[in-house]
Structures are given as structure tokens and as C-alpha cells.
Amino acid sequence: MERSPGALWRADIRDRDGFSRGGGVLIDDRHILTCAHVVADALGIPRDAREAAGEVSVWFPTSQTERPVPAEVLPQCWVPAADRVSGADVALLRLARDRPRDTHYASLARWYDLGFAISELRVFGPVDTGSRRFHEWESLRALGTGGPRAELVQLRATGPRPLGGGTSGSGLMAVVGSASPVIGFIVGGEPGVPDSSSWMIPMETAERYLPRLGDLLPPHGVPLDAWRELIRIFDGFPRMRKAADRDLLVGNLERAYPRMAALPRFAEADRDIRALLSGALRRPGGLVELHRLITGAPLEPERPGPPGSAEAALAGWIAAQALEPVLTVRRRAELYDTLAAAQAHRDEIDFRELYTRARGEFSDPPHTRTDDLITLARELEDANRSAEAGRPLFAFARLLTGELRRIRSPGPVADRLADWLAEAGPREPVLLPPAAPDDAPWYCVARLRRGGGDTGGYFSQISVQRAAEPPVPVFTAERPSPLDEVKRLFRHHYSEDAVARMPRGTYPVMEFFLPDDLLEEPVEHWPLQEHPFRMPLGRSFHVVVRAQDRLSVGMVRETFLPGKWRWFRERSARPDHLTVARLPSGRGEDADLLWLEAHVTGERSLACLAVAGTERPMRAVEIAVGAGLPVVLWLRTGAPDRGAAEAIDALLDGGDLAELPERLHRLRRAAWDADDHPGNHLTLLWCDADRLPLRPTG
Incomplete structure (x- = not known):
């Protein structure tokens, strides 16, 4: 057996004949984290098997122990990538006995918690040179998110040799100063990408499917x-x-x-x-x-x-770390007892709307028990530490008190909550987020989310919002609908409900949060009227899109996107090659993609990408979206490209890039009667991280 220096947590998963099927990460004395397909190959079962019964052999390359340790899949910890609709390909093995004494479990961390502090990514795996195969440490760099539901991270080997087969399951070590935590593990390549590309399942994705991992990771937000x-x-x-x-x-x-x-x-x-x-x-x-x-x-x-x-x-x-508590233990217990009594009114009060109004951000309540008042209060108490304009928890208590007094027969709970607020709340007035100035723009925000399962379709949500004020809900679908029905719902609820919530004569910015599979949907052509006169949105309104899926990825949401947006705003008045890239460049499509991958990483890297005149523009768009670029302008797949490159050049060279939505709106109005005009076929991804503060959604 090969003995190698390095991390003492490395494991090798082998089948009954002793052949290596992949790697693994020792996370404590008795457990190995790896890919489900590695275990399936070692057991000789289909990779989409619903159960994984039987033993595999676990070897420890750094140990002097020559005999393997048997291991089995832990119950409830088998998540195979059966349908490729998620990042799930994880398994947790339990060793039949304690780890060898000369090994040690890994220090774990989440990819997005480390941010730009990561100086290098390293993996110890097999390398193929053609003439021989051996193991060594290889350096990689993260290109950004990708894969199903943006739950994976695309990697590129920095050296000339690609990673060899059998790397799946191997832990990926991040070099952060003197620390080297494991932030994920290799899951292998994807069809249609170069051999030197591979993918990582980050710890935050593994934690999503194996919640018990959260007990071994540093708490969220703690460096x-x-x-x-x-x-x-x-x-x-x-x-x-x-x-x-x-x-x-x-x-x-x-x-x-x-x-x-x-x-x-x-x-x-x-x-x-x-x-x-x-x-x-x-x-x-x-x-x-x-x-x-x-x-x-x-x-x-x-x-x-x-x-x-x-x-x-x-x-x-x-x-x-600014961790002084907002409440004492006694005050918190009093609040939770009162909220438990108020929970009985969930059918009469929309707790989620109160949460959004109190927090003052375009963010959802936690995913679990979203109508549970104690869960919402716990989230808002954490938000209080960083709130400058107001006190979200106390604002929530005040709003809830008002709603309880509005309904019939609230009982004593409203008075109890008011008394608690008077005793525990701040002595100064509780402020809600400041109102936007009178000339602040309005937004009509449509969020689409895949329905999942066998139903397909999309959930839709519509709200109106002025600048960065809390959004005002207009419509929320209770079940997914086909896209044509979503268009009809948008048209109906905008005309009947959204317009009534804005000042007369308002022309809001139409902002669409779209999942990855809808990024090329021509939303600017959606009509606002029935036949015979079908005025498309893009002729009357500024229309922009935002990439919904990547906002579920903490690294992109909290580090890449805000950092690159700040860089974009700094350079927008004087854009140059450090800020804006235009493809194709004449080097060839594959060379362009390699160049793009090398220039999208880092806070002060590319922040704006324009693509026109290529057969597969979404290859470049996917790289840009995964890396957190806030502004992407492209000619949609299959669209006529006559004059497109010139039109994009005019848009980018027309002055401050902060006015790009306005210039694109004028181009769309100029495309009134010409179906092949580029103004009818351009999509603008515009993610304003200042207007919509991006926070974890639970």
C-alpha cells in the first residue's frame, strides 16, 4: 500500500477486490464523508440505488496500519445523484472500529465562509501522465458555481495535467493563512466540459443533505x-x-x-x-x-x-465579534412564551409579511417552519446586531402587536406583547427602515422558482418596491404553473393589483428573478394586454433579469456579487478591459472560455461581460453567472446576429455603464417593427447588490 505524506484525514474507498473507487474525508473518529457514487461503485450497485447495503473497505494512505477498516453507510445518510436535479451525491460511512491512531479527522469549513481569504485549493489524487499513474498534491482554482441548482463549484487544475480518474470523494483543502480546512470534496467531471475541469461538492451543499455535518462546521458568519x-x-x-x-x-x-x-x-x-x-x-x-x-x-x-x-x-x-445579546435569557423566555400563544392566529395574520417589513430587506424567512413565530424571532434577533436603520426584532414585535389588536378576539396576547415591548424594548423609538426619497424609482419584482418533482412548472411571486424599501407583496402562487400560465398571472396581477400599489403614472423597472433554465426567456416580450393590441414590456418599461439560483449560494451571494458590484460601480464611468469583456474576441470559442475562466476570479476582476456572435453564448454566460458577475449582456441563442456586435459596442461605449438599462430600453423601442433587430434579442442580467441587500435565506 502506498504511504504518502500530507493530511492525516485522507481515506481511500475500495471494493471487495481491493481496487480503489475514490477518496473520502475522515470527519471524526468513526465517520467518512464521500460521494455516493464512489460507495455505489465499491459495492457494485447502481449509482441511483435507493439503498446501499453492504461493507466497503477504507484504507488510510498516511497510516502505518496495513489492514483496512470495514465501513457501512449510515442510515439516513445515503443521498445518490439519481436524477441530477440537485447537487446531491453524498454519503456518510460509519467505520466498524475507531480510526487508526496515527490518523486525524479533518478541520471542516464552508466554502463561502472563507471568501476571498482562500489563497490556494489543493487535492491529493491520482494523476495520469499517459505513461504512468501516481498520486500527488495538485493545485486548483474555483471558477464559480454551476451544476444542478447551482449547488456545485466548478474547478480548474492550475497545472498542465488534468486530475486522473478516481479523484471523486477526495477532500479539497483550502489554504487560508496558516490554516488548511477541508471545504468540500471532488465529485468528478461533467459531460461536455474539458478534461481539466472538475466539480466540487462544497460543505454547505453536503450540509444541506446531511444536516448532522453542521455540528462539525464553524458557525455561520464566524471567520x-x-x-x-x-x-x-x-x-x-x-x-x-x-x-x-x-x-x-x-x-x-x-x-x-x-x-x-x-x-x-x-x-x-x-x-x-x-x-x-x-x-x-x-x-x-x-x-x-x-x-x-x-x-x-x-x-x-x-x-x-x-x-x-x-x-x-x-x-x-x-x-x-459583536455578539452581545439583544435580550437577556429571561426576556427571551418571556417573548417566546408570548409568541407561542400568538401562534394560534397564523390563519389571520401573515407572519412572513411582518418579518419582511421588520427586516427591511428583500429576503425570505427561514426555509423550515416559515410561519413559526419563534423561528422568525430568533432570526430577527441575529439581524438586530447589524441593523443600523432600525431594530428588526422590536419592529416585528410592534407590527405583530398592531395586527393582533386589529383582529377579533385576540385575547390577552396583544397586551402581553405590548407590555413585553415596553419593558424589554429600546428606550428610543423603534424605527423601521427609512423611506425612500420621492423621486426614487419603483420596481415590479417577479420571482420564478422551479416547481420540482413530477409536476414541473414554476412557482411565481410578484411584489412592488420603491428603491430599497421593504417590498409590498402582490401575489404568491400556491402551486407551480406552466410558463404560459405564469405569463397570464403576471399580466393579470400587475394590471389589477400592482398598479394600485404605486402612484398613478408610475413606470416601474420590471425585474425578473429567473432560475438558470429560464435565463434566456425573452421576458421583455411578455405582453401586458390581451389581443388585439399586445404591447410588450420592453417597449414601455426598463426590463432586467437576475439569476435566482446563484442567490442560494452563500459565497456568491455574500462575497462574489457584492464585491464585484462595488468594483463595477467604481469603474462604470471609466470602463476598461479590467472591468468589461466582449466576446467573441477572435481567439476561438474554446480559447475565449479559457480566457474568461482565468479573469473572473478575484474581487477586482471582470464585472461586466457582453456576448454576441457565438453559437453557444450560454457557455460564457454560465461561467459569468457562477463567478458572481453582476452585469451580463448577451445575444440569445439562435437569434439573428446581424448588427448585434455593433449594437452591443454602442451600448457599452455610450457613457457611464450605470445607465446601461436605460440605453438598452431605448434600443428596444427602436426595434419596434424589425423582428431581426438586435434590440429584440438581447438579455441584460443586472444584479444591483446595493438596492437589494443579500442575506442568507435560512
Whole structure:
């Protein structure tokens, strides 16, 4: 067996004949994370099998132990890529005995939590040179999101040799300063892409299908260096090293948050401490409460503790991360008891609308139990820490109090909530997000989402919004509909409902959030009237689209897109080759794509792409969308290209790129009677990250 230096968490999954079928990542003493298709190949079963029974052999390349460890798929942890409609291709194996002593489990992190801090990506896998095959560390770079539902990350080998077969399941290590966490694992190539391309299942995607992974990952929003520092600080508390003392701390912390799930426990001390800290950070004010339980005294920033002590270090860490709680444990318990009583009015009050109004952002409530008041309150308490214009939690309580008093027979719950707000709320007035100026533009926002399953079709949602004010819901479909029916619903609800919510004579910007499979839908041709006079949207309104799927990817939503939008705005008045790319360039389509892949990474890289005159424009568009480019203009697939390149040049060279939607609107009006005019066949992806703050959706 080959012994190799490097990460002690690497595993090799083999079949009964001893042949390697792929890699894996040791995530704790008894569990291996890998691809489901690697396990299927090792078991000799179809890759889309609903169950995976039987044993595989797990070898550890860095271990001196020569014998393999048998392993089986853990129940409820088998998610094969059966229909390729998701990023699911994950499996969790349980070892029949503890890992070899000379191995160690990996430090895990989410891809998007690290952001631009990643300096290098590395994987240890087989390399084919044609004449021989061997294993070594290879460097890769991330090109952006892609694959089904944008749940994968496309990678490109930086060296001249492509990764060899059998790399699937191998952990991908990110170099971040002195740390090297595993942020995902290789899932293999995709049909139709070059051999040197491969894909990664990031930890956030694996966590989505295997929720138990969340107990092994740093909490959302906590930088990796800060997380490691917090673990080091808690190592300084003697009580944390004793299992009996940790049992007492966990019990007391769970009693302080009776409506939250129990904390996971681990036999190994450092893993148990990480789970305890992660659980505390997921609870509003949980780390401050844990500090009180350990020290026996409340946290006082003015008197953090003796210099150099663990108490002083923890107080400094909490202050640096802005984790002081909005509420005390007692006030939070009072609020949750009141909200539990108010939950009975879910049929009379739209809790989700109140959440959106209080938060003041174009974001959804958490995906799970979206009508659960306690879940919404927990989310809003976290939002309070970074809120500048208002206090979302207290604004939510005030709005809910008003709605409870509006309905018939609310009982005493409205008065209880009002009393709680008077005692626990801020002494200054509770402010909602500031109103937009009178001349601020209006938007009619249509969001389409795939129906999934066997039904197909699309869910649709329509709202109106002025500048960055909270959106006003107009219509939400309860079931998916075919696209033609979606068009009819949009036409009807805009004319009958949306218009009534805006000042008379308003011409809003028509903004469409579209899934990846609809990005080439000519929404500017959707009519607003029935026959015989069918005025298309693009003749009367500015029409732009936004890529809906990529907003579910934290790295794109919170790092790539805002960073590149800032860069675009800085350079829009003086655009140059550092900001804008135009394809084709004359190098050839494949060469253009390779060039594009090399120039879309980094915060100060390309921010605007224009494509015309190529047979497959969506190949370039997909790279741009996955990398978080905020502005993409392209001639749709199959459209007549006569004059298209010249029209795009005129749009880009006509002045400040911030006025691109207006210039495209004028071009569409000029295309009134000419079906082959480029103004009838251009799509503008315009993702304004300033107007719509992008936050995790749950």
C-alpha cells in the first residue's frame, strides 16, 4: 500500500477486490464523508440505488496500519445523484472500529465562509501522465458555481495535467493563512466540459443533505481564524476539559433555551467542546450565557477579568465579534412564551409579511417552519446586531402587536406583547427602515422558482418596491404553473393589483428573478394586454433579469456579487478591459472560455461581460453567472446576429455603464417593427447588490 505524506484525514474507498473507487474525508473518529457514487461503485450497485447495503473497505494512505477498516453507510445518510436535479451525491460511512491512531479527522469549513481569504485549493489524487499513474498534491482554482441548482463549484487544475480518474470523494483543502480546512470534496467531471475541469461538492451543499455535518462546521458568519481563537480560549477554562463539568454546562445551557434542539455530544474532548461552542453561537446570546455559566457572573465589558485570563480573552472575543445579546435569557423566555400563544392566529395574520417589513430587506424567512413565530424571532434577533436603520426584532414585535389588536378576539396576547415591548424594548423609538426619497424609482419584482418533482412548472411571486424599501407583496402562487400560465398571472396581477400599489403614472423597472433554465426567456416580450393590441414590456418599461439560483449560494451571494458590484460601480464611468469583456474576441470559442475562466476570479476582476456572435453564448454566460458577475449582456441563442456586435459596442461605449438599462430600453423601442433587430434579442442580467441587500435565506 502506498504511504504518502500530507493530511492525516485522507481515506481511500475500495471494493471487495481491493481496487480503489475514490477518496473520502475522515470527519471524526468513526465517520467518512464521500460521494455516493464512489460507495455505489465499491459495492457494485447502481449509482441511483435507493439503498446501499453492504461493507466497503477504507484504507488510510498516511497510516502505518496495513489492514483496512470495514465501513457501512449510515442510515439516513445515503443521498445518490439519481436524477441530477440537485447537487446531491453524498454519503456518510460509519467505520466498524475507531480510526487508526496515527490518523486525524479533518478541520471542516464552508466554502463561502472563507471568501476571498482562500489563497490556494489543493487535492491529493491520482494523476495520469499517459505513461504512468501516481498520486500527488495538485493545485486548483474555483471558477464559480454551476451544476444542478447551482449547488456545485466548478474547478480548474492550475497545472498542465488534468486530475486522473478516481479523484471523486477526495477532500479539497483550502489554504487560508496558516490554516488548511477541508471545504468540500471532488465529485468528478461533467459531460461536455474539458478534461481539466472538475466539480466540487462544497460543505454547505453536503450540509444541506446531511444536516448532522453542521455540528462539525464553524458557525455561520464566524471567520475561521476567530473560530480557532475561540477554541483556544475555551481550552483555558479548566472546567471545559472535564466531561462531567461539560455535562453540567450543556444541561444548563439547554435549560436556558428550552425551545431549541438538544446539543450533540462527542466522546472526544476537543470535538465535544467544538459542538458546545457551535451550539452556543447558534443561540441568541448563547456565548454570553455560556460565559455566565462558566464564571458564575454576568459579562461586564468594563470589568472583563484579570489581564491574560481566559475570562478577559473571552470578553474581548465577544466584543470583537459583536455578539452581545439583544435580550437577556429571561426576556427571551418571556417573548417566546408570548409568541407561542400568538401562534394560534397564523390563519389571520401573515407572519412572513411582518418579518419582511421588520427586516427591511428583500429576503425570505427561514426555509423550515416559515410561519413559526419563534423561528422568525430568533432570526430577527441575529439581524438586530447589524441593523443600523432600525431594530428588526422590536419592529416585528410592534407590527405583530398592531395586527393582533386589529383582529377579533385576540385575547390577552396583544397586551402581553405590548407590555413585553415596553419593558424589554429600546428606550428610543423603534424605527423601521427609512423611506425612500420621492423621486426614487419603483420596481415590479417577479420571482420564478422551479416547481420540482413530477409536476414541473414554476412557482411565481410578484411584489412592488420603491428603491430599497421593504417590498409590498402582490401575489404568491400556491402551486407551480406552466410558463404560459405564469405569463397570464403576471399580466393579470400587475394590471389589477400592482398598479394600485404605486402612484398613478408610475413606470416601474420590471425585474425578473429567473432560475438558470429560464435565463434566456425573452421576458421583455411578455405582453401586458390581451389581443388585439399586445404591447410588450420592453417597449414601455426598463426590463432586467437576475439569476435566482446563484442567490442560494452563500459565497456568491455574500462575497462574489457584492464585491464585484462595488468594483463595477467604481469603474462604470471609466470602463476598461479590467472591468468589461466582449466576446467573441477572435481567439476561438474554446480559447475565449479559457480566457474568461482565468479573469473572473478575484474581487477586482471582470464585472461586466457582453456576448454576441457565438453559437453557444450560454457557455460564457454560465461561467459569468457562477463567478458572481453582476452585469451580463448577451445575444440569445439562435437569434439573428446581424448588427448585434455593433449594437452591443454602442451600448457599452455610450457613457457611464450605470445607465446601461436605460440605453438598452431605448434600443428596444427602436426595434419596434424589425423582428431581426438586435434590440429584440438581447438579455441584460443586472444584479444591483446595493438596492437589494443579500442575506442568507435560512
